[in-house]
Amino acid sequence: MAEIGVGMLGYAFMGKAHSNAFKKIAYMTWPPPLEPLLFGIAGRDEQAVEEAARRYGYDYATTDWRDLIADDRIGLFDNVGPNALHAEPTIAAAEAGKHVVCEKPLGRNADESYEIWERVAATGVKHLCAFNYRFVPAVRLAREMIDAGELGEIRHFRGRYLQDWGDDPGLDTWRFHPTEAGSGALGDLGAHVVDLARFLVGEFATITGFTKTFLPGRTVDDAIEAAAEFESGAVGTIEATRLALGRRNAFQWEINGSKGSLAFDMERLNELQVFRADGDRARGFKTVLVSETNHPFWEHWWPPGHIIGWGDTFVHELHHVLRAIADDSDIAPYGATFEDGYRAAEVCDAIVRSGESGTRESLSYRTL
């Protein structure tokens, strides 16, 4: 079986999620496109990164990510570090000829994101910005239904990503530091909403809104609120907050089209709500448990009704990357490329600008 060497930057929350995915790909997606070999893992805390190497089975740990770049056995560089560490290592890896995965948000703003995209695209490697929610089976099913015209013309997208862990004045994490994170709920959660809107509805045309910080002393935003128009003429809202008490990971969205509607909640990620305007007297939203043999990604899993978990979305995502590398096929449209990462950043920046200027922002996107 063909193999690929993997090097990972980062070992905490996302490091666990991605390492687990590479390990499961080897036997859950059988046969895998490429067998991932976990060579090196890098991080700042020597003891912690060494333990991570033992735990996940990496050959070695290092506190210098350049060791991964220098390792010729590594064909895929997976950057799950803090946002401030996205640009330089990712670009370096690509320029060293490695395929690259980078966690979202791609950069801390549109300029940085554009630079990453530009520099990496120039190398010709495969690049994926890890908007993993595109790889939820229910989300992919939604995309397939929309592509097939089952919803008709899309009129509305209303997306909100609600968490509540931010409601802790004593908590400190790199996610609260502007230099490391770039922004707060905006880049962390809002970027997911923006990407999914683009994935399902298409390009943003205008956006008007603002960011909001509630907790005294916090220097990143706690929440964003925006109203948007899409190039297609659809309209909707984009919201994200870390202060919606009782909502743990409630990335909820609803789409209304001229032939039907879809609704989703990440806390019930195995379900898709489907309404069809088909004239059935028994009219209503159907709770589809997305776990059938003819549903996306389900060939890897269990009998129908035996649901998967949040962590399994990374299996699908990284499997997609391995398939693209193995077959020299495209990351797009199902995976988010670095261009997608950059475009999401443009929309996020526009929300910030709108909040500052008080005006509705028209989106324009740079090209290469």
Place this chain on the structure above:
Amino acid sequence: MAEIGVGMLGYAFMGKAHSNAFKKIAYMTWPPPLEPLLFGIAGRDEQAVEEAARRYGYDYATTDWRDLIADDRIGLFDNVGPNALHAEPTIAAAEAGKHVVCEKPLGRNADESYEIWERVAATGVKHLCAFNYRFVPAVRLAREMIDAGELGEIRHFRGRYLQDWGDDPGLDTWRFHPTEAGSGALGDLGAHVVDLARFLVGEFATITGFTKTFLPGRTVDDAIEAAAEFESGAVGTIEATRLALGRRNAFQWEINGSKGSLAFDMERLNELQVFRADGDRARGFKTVLVSETNHPFWEHWWPPGHIIGWGDTFVHELHHVLRAIADDSDIAPYGATFEDGYRAAEVCDAIVRSGESGTRESLSYRTL
């Protein structure tokens, strides 16, 4: 038992809802504050209004609403006519010394609404703008919980009123005519969202957004999208649409505070979702079936769990008016006065202006 004569302008959808409420008040809310006597009903279609009089038990029907104003036995004038017929008859009734109820939106815009308020307030009669959703038991319970501080400081309001009957190119109704209706989803549905936001969260400070018309040839808006700031510092979104396929009467809102959250859907109007940050290990939203003996309005109804219907909200609303008349007590804060009707119109107008100008609008409210 003390009595009050009622005259009604309008006999269709809202005429049925209000007439039914007056008839039920007489025995469901026992003893009623005042026994409503249905004297006269007015409408444009002679045959239809005469049948309505027979059906609901009004003494007489008329095609001239001035007959109601001239009828001295009528102490309460209830205006459920189209929006264009709100101002003149309502003002005339008040100036004739009758207490007045007027359906929402109060006027077709803020100017007209202000004039109605100003002229009616000058007469000293009781006035209620019929935002009936304030009288849903779950909504009142929400208000009581917020007033008691159970949610702490409010941070978020996200409200959307979703219907789908507008998705019919062949349909015609006064609601699609700008002259008669003033606006589309904005005044019809958006005004409800605005009023409920004001009722539960407080006054709007700024709003940015726009209206949207989807169907070719339609001359009123089909939808609105907006992001808002409240005077309290809370932020959120306001949405309304007549084109959310599959949503029949889904007036949904969620409020997040520093101590808890509430969520609601009018299609399940007997339920309130309640989250309390109380440290319970079993943490989550509680589905409260608002039908307990210690819940709002429930003294009028059935044993717990035996739910009420949408039509019953009008019983609560008009009972509130009769109580205010009988006891010379205030319509506010639980009922919406004409000032509330005017203020909702200011917010709706600001959404229109924001859409046209592309700027965030700061709200200011006229006083008497």
Place this chain on the structure above:
Amino acid sequence: MAEIGVGMLGYAFMGKAHSNAFKKIAYMTWPPPLEPLLFGIAGRDEQAVEEAARRYGYDYATTDWRDLIADDRIGLFDNVGPNALHAEPTIAAAEAGKHVVCEKPLGRNADESYEIWERVAATGVKHLCAFNYRFVPAVRLAREMIDAGELGEIRHFRGRYLQDWGDDPGLDTWRFHPTEAGSGALGDLGAHVVDLARFLVGEFATITGFTKTFLPGRTVDDAIEAAAEFESGAVGTIEATRLALGRRNAFQWEINGSKGSLAFDMERLNELQVFRADGDRARGFKTVLVSETNHPFWEHWWPPGHIIGWGDTFVHELHHVLRAIADDSDIAPYGATFEDGYRAAEVCDAIVRSGESGTRESLSYRTL
């Protein structure tokens, strides 16, 4: 408009429900089959029954139900008194030529129920046993779907009626007295489950189970548990309890057939869960808000999505009776006749016998 005089025995919970229904029929179901005129109401507590007469608009109150029988203006006798008062007055009314409605359970056991049926049937009047849940729109829709073959062959019925008000050692009511009530949860709640099973699935063939009393000193059952076979070959369970904490009026049932399934919960009585094995890739239960213009009973109500309440089921039920009287049409199959009341009692008795004997009981039903 043709009219009918109504006499009612009982003025409490069910008296309120039935009186309200008669009053609403006069204008909500327009034009009504017959206009109900509320002549007399009878009860044991003189002061209370007199207040009920004033409240609901009966011409007179009496403490002797025989006064109602003697009143020739009364064409419909509605017996909503305690179970022990079902037999004699109902039979007397029928034998006086009045049409009769009797609350469920018809009698305190099968023998008494049979006698009521036999004596009343002999008179030729219309008779309805007030299993009002047959008149929930979602239940009628279920029946229509089953009749149309949309579920195929029925295989399973699982019905449970869960309440929790019985969990109060200090509470006293006639419902806890064997002489007045006949049984506890069995006749009060279990009879509803049995009737609905018969309405939707057909006749019971065998049943095995038992009753259970939990609270010390209570002399009626708190709960029943049973497994059943139907004549059609379907199988299922029948449960009822007054001690399911947190369930207020949760009459829940599910039916599985060879082509689809249905599920229902009375606490959300406007909704029917519908699954069709139609090969749709988007496969799942649909939440049907039963409020469309082509749904049962909806011609009387509001626009789609504007839900009705528990009390409104009685409007449908008594409207059905008035229609049967006016047109000399049949109460069956949509309404429960006294034969249905008797048959439900046979099944309830069989559960008691099974509990005592420890054997599965085969059902047999007496005929006239």
Place this chain on the structure above:
Amino acid sequence: MAEIGVGMLGYAFMGKAHSNAFKKIAYMTWPPPLEPLLFGIAGRDEQAVEEAARRYGYDYATTDWRDLIADDRIGLFDNVGPNALHAEPTIAAAEAGKHVVCEKPLGRNADESYEIWERVAATGVKHLCAFNYRFVPAVRLAREMIDAGELGEIRHFRGRYLQDWGDDPGLDTWRFHPTEAGSGALGDLGAHVVDLARFLVGEFATITGFTKTFLPGRTVDDAIEAAAEFESGAVGTIEATRLALGRRNAFQWEINGSKGSLAFDMERLNELQVFRADGDRARGFKTVLVSETNHPFWEHWWPPGHIIGWGDTFVHELHHVLRAIADDSDIAPYGATFEDGYRAAEVCDAIVRSGESGTRESLSYRTL
């Protein structure tokens, strides 16, 4: 790190589930109690078992399970073969000194199950009957709440396991063959309901019910229906079916106690419905997303709200076995021992006997 050699009999559905669990334990439950080394895997189909060995990383494949018994490096024998292959290999493994895991149902009936238990218990090895649903976080949380007295005295258990894959006349599998499977829905699904009832409510005292086969030509049961009494005085129902169209893996149960209630559905296995009779005016069932840091098993996973999948329950289950082996701690009470496997079989047999005899069966359990 201490290690343990694993041998597995079976490689299909359950072989995948258990192999995946062993692989994930090594890094998700960090540090694992013992590092599982996958030595040998056995199955009837040579090609398939060899591919399974490659896929999951077993050192070798064999078509003779005795090879696993003979392999001294194997300290844990995991039997996920068809029911007919449970007794002999499991007993042989234990008698060779290996700890044993055996899929449910333990044997094809109570006699066979008793023999397995008796023979294995005599060897002194650890034994677990793989009722994996005990290891769903929500189920464990339920158990902990009940143990802590939070529900008070248990009054009701109503459990049903609903699937629909059996509705396929053309389907063939060992699960439809009495010799291989012992029974149909009874041992496959009903045993899960029985075990969970025992886990949460305690021992069965009596049961009355029957099995049912719907599809022509099918020689195992499609469904079971039963009413039960527990030794504690609680009562309830036990149901299982493979013909509930639309229900894919709906293992649903509800428990009512004197202080509260719990409800659960395996299709939403991350959620537990919790009702507390605590006098809160906001009264209702709470939807608890069982994913908090203080929830069972959650130390192994993700931040709150990032849900796990069905396959992850096996991680918890086999981790529990490894912990018991490493620490010489007990499988009971959180894991099901072979005694639990035997007792579940006694209850299942009693349902069959009750169906045949038409009488309520009293349970008695053999001891060693």
